[in-house]
Amino acid sequence: QEQLVESGGGLVKPGGYLRLSCEVSGFNFKDYYMHWIRQAPGKGLEWVSCINQSGTMRQYRDSVKGRFTISRDNAKNSLFLDISNLSDDDTAIYYCASGLRPQNWYFNLWGRGTLVTVSS
Amino acid sequence: DIQMTQSPSSVSASVGDRVTISCRSSQDIYNWVAWYQQKPGKAPKLLIYGAHNLYGGVPSRFSGSRSGSGTEFTLTITSLQPEDFATYYCQQGNSFPFTFGPGTEVEIK
Numbered sequence: 001q002e003q004l005v006e007s008g009g010g011l012v013k014p015g016g017y018l019r020l021s022c023e024v025s026g027f028n029f030k031d032y033y034m035h036w037i038r039q040a041p042g043k044g045l046e047w048v049s050c051i052n053q054s055g056t057m058r059q060y061r062d063s064v065k066g067r068f069t070i071s072r073d074n075a076k077n078s079l080f081l082d083i084s085n086l087s088d089d090d091t092a093i094y095y096c097a098s099g100l101r102p103q104n105w106y107f108n109l110w111g112r113g114t115l116v117t118v119s120s
Numbered sequence: 121d122i123q124m125t126q127s128p129s130s131v132s133a134s135v136g137d138r139v140t141i142s143c144r145s146s147q148d149i150y151n152w153v154a155w156y157q158q159k160p161g162k163a164p165k166l167l168i169y170g171a172h173n174l175y176g177g178v179p180s181r182f183s184g185s186r187s188g189s190g191t192e193f194t195l196t197i198t199s200l201q202p203e204d205f206a207t208y209y210c211q212q213g214n215s216f217p218f219t220f221g222p223g224t225e226v227e228i229k
Contacts, residue, residue, distance in 0.1 A: 044209065044220055044221075044222050044223050045156075045158075045164065045209055045211070045220040045223075046220065047211075047217055047218040047219065047220070059216050059217075060217075061216075061217040062217070095163055095164075100166070100169060100175075103169065103170065103213065105152065105213030105214075105218060106154040106166060106169040106170075106211070106213055107154075107156075107164070107166060107211075108166045108169075108175065110163035110164060110165070111163065112162075112163055113163060
């Protein structure tokens, strides 16, 4: 059964850093685009970043460019999001999701999310 | 960025009702739209992709369509079931950054 499990969230001070991880099982991770999508408490969904199968193409929303870095380790079936210089606006549940093949730009499998809280 | 809007923001309906949710994009996105269902405390689930394609395992009472231009899309739930009370989001996959609509909450009447 396909499973995505995020970890690494927590309480961090403004300006701080976290590394989010997403461990995948039950499908061929290396064959899929992967995405991070976030949801602020009580708010809607916001796409954050994606990475292609080989890790050579990465995209980010403007508000996180230069602060967030997406990466993957296909040997370990894992996706990462390094988030730095955090602000209150980054407080959210962060979901990892796989891109539906072959379209890539729809999100067919989701993890349960990891909560990042930015507060002093 | 492409803006996605949804209407209504909420709808009250009864089991067995037909519910229609509209989504509009700020520019032509052809058929690059998906619909998701989210229940409180849970991750979203993909329902429809490519405007009208039903994702595997999703009941056939869910359907999606595009009306006319590539800016207006509709999610229809025929014969609403108790498990369908949730929030529904549209999402455009036409161009980066991918964007979602603000959501439509389907509530029990």
